[in-house]
Amino acid sequence: MRTHGTVDRRSLLKITGGSVAALGLTAAGCGGGSDSGGDGTVTIRYTWWGSDDRAKRINQSIALFEKKFPKIKVKTDFQPYADFWKKFNTQASGGNTPDVFQNAIGFLRKYDAKNVLLDLREQVEAGNLRLEGFRAGLEKFGEVDGKLVGVPVGSNSMALVIDEAVFAKAKVTPKPGWTWDEYHDALAKIRETAGRAGDAGPYGIMYLYDLYLRQQGKAFFTASGLGFTEADLTDWWNKAAGRVESGVYADPKKTIQAKPKSAVTAELAGCEFTWDNFTVRYTSEGKSRYGLAPIPTTDGKRTGQYLGSLMLSASKRTKHPKEVAQFIDFMVHDPEVGKIMGYDRGVPATEAQNAAYVPTDEVGKQIAAYEKQLVESRVLEQITPHPAGADVCEAAFLRLSEEMSLGTRTVADAVKQYFTEAKTALSA
Amino acid sequence: MSLVRTGARGVRAGSLAWHLGSLAVLAVVLYPVMWVIGGSFKPNDEIVGSLNVLPTDPITDNYRRLADGIADIPISTFFGNSLFLALASVVGVLVSSSLAAYAFAKIGFAGRNLLFTLMIGTLLLPYHVLLIPQYVLFQKLELINTYTPLLLGKYLATDAFFVFLMVQFMRGLPRELDEAARLDGCGHLRTYWSIVLPLCRPALITSAIFTFINAWNDFMGPLIYLNEPEKYTVSLGLKMFVDQDGVANYGGMIAMSLVALLPVVAFFLAFQRYLIDGMATSGLK
Numbered sequence: 194m195r196t197h198g199t200v201d202r203r204s205l206l207k208i209t210g211g212s213v214a215a216l217g218l219t220a221a222g223c224g225g226g227s228d229s230g231g232d233g234t235v236t237i238r239y240t241w242w243g244s245d246d247r248a249k250r251i252n253q254s255i256a257l258f259e260k261k262f263p264k265i266k267v268k269t270d271f272q273p274y275a276d277f278w279k280k281f282n283t284q285a286s287g288g289n290t291p292d293v294f295q296n297a298i299g300f301l302r303k304y305d306a307k308n309v310l311l312d313l314r315e316q317v318e319a320g321n322l323r324l325e326g327f328r329a330g331l332e333k334f335g336e337v338d339g340k341l342v343g344v345p346v347g348s349n350s351m352a353l354v355i356d357e358a359v360f361a362k363a364k365v366t367p368k369p370g371w372t373w374d375e376y377h378d379a380l381a382k383i384r385e386t387a388g389r390a391g392d393a394g395p396y397g398i399m400y401l402y403d404l405y406l407r408q409q410g411k412a413f414f415t416a417s418g419l420g421f422t423e424a425d426l427t428d429w430w431n432k433a434a435g436r437v438e439s440g441v442y443a444d445p446k447k448t449i450q451a452k453p454k455s456a457v458t459a460e461l462a463g464c465e466f467t468w469d470n471f472t473v474r475y476t477s478e479g480k481s482r483y484g485l486a487p488i489p490t491t492d493g494k495r496t497g498q499y500l501g502s503l504m505l506s507a508s509k510r511t512k513h514p515k516e517v518a519q520f521i522d523f524m525v526h527d528p529e530v531g532k533i534m535g536y537d538r539g540v541p542a543t544e545a546q547n548a549a550y551v552p553t554d555e556v557g558k559q560i561a562a563y564e565k566q567l568v569e570s571r572v573l574e575q576i577t578p579h580p581a582g583a584d585v586c587e588a589a590f591l592r593l594s595e596e597m598s599l600g601t602r603t604v605a606d607a608v609k610q611y612f613t614e615a616k617t618a619l620s621a
Numbered sequence: 622m623s624l625v626r627t628g629a630r631g632v633r634a635g636s637l638a639w640h641l642g643s644l645a646v647l648a649v650v651l652y653p654v655m656w657v658i659g660g661s662f663k664p665n666d667e668i669v670g671s672l673n674v675l676p677t678d679p680i681t682d683n684y685r686r687l688a689d690g691i692a693d694i695p696i697s698t699f700f701g702n703s704l705f706l707a708l709a710s711v712v713g714v715l716v717s718s719s720l721a722a723y724a725f726a727k728i729g730f731a732g733r734n735l736l737f738t739l740m741i742g743t744l745l746l747p748y749h750v751l752l753i754p755q756y757v758l759f760q761k762l763e764l765i766n767t768y769t770p771l772l773l774g775k776y777l778a779t780d781a782f783f784v785f786l787m788v789q790f791m792r793g794l795p796r797e798l799d800e801a802a803r804l805d806g807c808g809h810l811r812t813y814w815s816i817v818l819p820l821c822r823p824a825l826i827t828s829a830i831f832t833f834i835n836a837w838n839d840f841m842g843p844l845i846y847l848n849e850p851e852k853y854t855v856s857l858g859l860k861m862f863v864d865q866d867g868v869a870n871y872g873g874m875i876a877m878s879l880v881a882l883l884p885v886v887a888f889f890l891a892f893q894r895y896l897i898d899g900m901a902t903s904g905l906k
Contacts, residue, residue: 248692
């Protein structure tokens, strides 16, 4: 017993010494992140959200970039969406944001207001970043008050994902320009013929409600606040509550239980609204055939749609604005990168990359056809503002609509609560 | 006779009911674990939304694909990093907390009670309050993207709970032992090393087990401080399988979760016998 103990403690002492030494070494060894090396080699940090599959594509693209620009090394880092923003927030408060990062429209003004984003206009003028060759005016998408704070990488738009078998059985074919009444008639028919709800529940999707408001000449946000009244939202949610009750929209208890599976692939609903580039999941999750249908309209013409996009933004604190601009330029324009990335982040934003990648899979073809139809039918409009706090507003909209649909909050209460929360978020 | 027999039968029936009841509760408790084990042998589309424990058609693809790594990084890298971090944390906590505890428990110095109260007070600070100031501090020291921010505190006895645990344990040791040691010419370090530490083994083992599990499971710390996937720990690696934008690989995630459980279970099994052994043999003989 005693000898046993001594040996333990002696080896413990050794381990301790060793690990303290190691700690010192790591501390001494790895200071500084993105400094220039002695031979003029520059290292930039690039972070994004996504998973394994996107990581592999991005690694391949970066290998190409480093071959073409041997003096620039790119270090990547990635997390899932929610964790990405947690980490990014911490980095921003520490003044340690990555040189380049993936960004979305809801965060542009927020981080511009916090002085985190680099105005890339200067680099465009210096010729390090080309703004020509973007599809459908996408180069305007990353502008805030005349500053260029984001460069689009791939376009996406809201769409209605439908279970084609269910729609065929109900004998409904959605056509461009169909109205909300026709859409709700279709849902009722689906409920009769397929024995499941028509839609998974559109009432909580902020970006869809935005389209609905835009069809009436309003918008979800103005430059500084909400672009609709309590009466507007009460009407939208009152009707929704009735439709959940009557089973036209799926039972929220069931759809929540089916998560992370979508209500459509879980066979609880015949269709649901989502971003067209999310549709890749449906075919791999469900057994039926899935297609993309147009957004219903109010007047038979306007869908209110615009092309959205993920963007690449640069950090204001970067020590290498030129190299960062060269990297962004390569990632959005190079045809080879277009071939590697495919539709991973939506339909490529530039003509060059879009021409380089021809989708061979069924889902890719559908997305390409859907966006082509949007561009050709000229329904696309200018995007309306997404003020700082838009991300918080989106999350609150989803949560409160869910509580409303579950009946844990009355519509009046949910609307009131939403306006309180949104005002706080937008004024912060 | 007959009385005794019915009595025995009664006891046997009671014990049967007791065991059946326990088994029923056990089944409920173990169901999620069994579901995860079963799920790791299911194809991706069969996992989500299915309550079945057993796969209809078991496959081993989920495990075999782990060998390809995640995002071009072999999974052994994640395990190596986690293991290094967990073991280094254990060493740090054991050494620093026991030293601090010795001072609090055995040495009378001015302000001891005040300092002890302050130390206990740090337990009340939520982790998230410290997160950003700590990040800024380590950022200024240029220690981001190293393991130092994750380990340094462990070597400076900042885990107040473990210090508290050891202080309480040391206070229970008879004073006569220290006095005898001092009479034999021991200084504080000698007393600490030869008298107190060996007797504190149960407290040390408990701290070691908890530190290992905490460090192995820690997500927020590595998420914030590590900036290269090559330095990631298992808990970060697990998150790489699923994102809202793409097709989620639940099979891979579940398979890796199970593999990730093994070191924790192994560590616990290896040390829990010392835990019991220690409690039985501590104190004076």
